[in-house]
Amino acid sequence: MTKTIETIKRELARVTHPDELTVFFSDSRKGVQKLVEQTDKRLKKEALLLEKYELMCRYERTAYQNGAQYIAGIDEVGRGPLAGPVVAAAVILPPDAQLIGVNDSKQLSEAKRDQLFDEITEAAIGVGIGIISHDIIDQVNIYEATKLAMKDAIENLAVEPDHLLIDAMPLGYMDNETSLIKGDSLSISIAAASIIAKVTRDRMMKQYATEYPGYDFEHNMGYGTQKHLQGLEKLGITPIHRKSFSPVKEAMLRFE
Incomplete structure (x- = not known):
């Protein structure tokens, strides 16, 4: 038949x-x-x-071969926006993790990031998040604020790492660190951290969009898009804008 x-x-x-x-x-x-x-x-x-x-597991394998047990991938999101915090994440995955599809968060759709956020959170040995506000960014500059966010993320891990894989930025947090240019596309741990950081910050900015309508935060996440700049020109700044960033400074001057 x-x-x-x-x-x-x-x-x-x-x-x-x-x-x-x-x-x-x-x-x-x-x-x-x-x-x-x-x-x-x-x-x-x-x-x-x-x-x-x-x-993408090759850097983790090398660290394990060198005696590491808890390898934390670290990445950040939100260095460029005109508003909102910079957010970093640290993720320790188990050696046998099978998170197929994890990649640089910028290469994934929002739906895929949300799906992987849940999968990473469930599979990870530890997930730490660091959030540094716009106020601190204005006080210390965005580079230093990013380092603070990364350090907070590491310190918020439930398990202390013995090796760090960091996207681009040398951190100087411990001796066993590997800084990788475009690390979110080279290391599974950094890619996982990039997804956690991205989803966390995006959800924050969508909430801010309900508090401060008119800037299109729900779509631009605080970056200086045309709609965001139009909002600044029409409405002025919000309490979450970074006053040290040029377009925000200009908007402040117009409304003084």
Whole structure:
């Protein structure tokens, strides 16, 4: 008895290796061959994601080989915006974590970031978050504020790390540190931290959007987009704007 296309669709959904497709090649129905083609594309995509994941684990593997037990990836988000805090995250993943699809948060959709945020939080040995307000940014400058956020994130971990993998910025927090340019695309731990930091800050800015409408914070997250600049020109600054940043300074002068 010939299987229905719906039955074959369910079977193909369970296929995990290209060799398993061979049995379906003899079915000449166009609907079946289309499903086989779709499954082949899915398997190739999954293989690329797994290859990318393995590549992004190489710095962690090196640190483990050198005796590390708790490796924290650290990243930040929010250095460039005109409003809101800078947020950093520190994430310690278990050696056997299988978070396929984790990548630089900027390369992911909002829905994918939200999904991975939950997966990372559930899988991680420790997640620490550091939040430095606009006021402190104005006092110490954004570079120093970013370092403060990173240090707070590390100190808010439930487990003390013995090796740090940091995106771009040398921190000087401990002897065992590795600073990686574009680390959020090179290290799985840093990429995980970038997702935690990004989702945390985005949710904060969406809340601020309800408190301070007219700046499009829910979409620009405080960055200086056209709608944000128009809001500054029309409404002036809010309590969360960074007064040391040029467009905000200019808006303050216009409203004095």
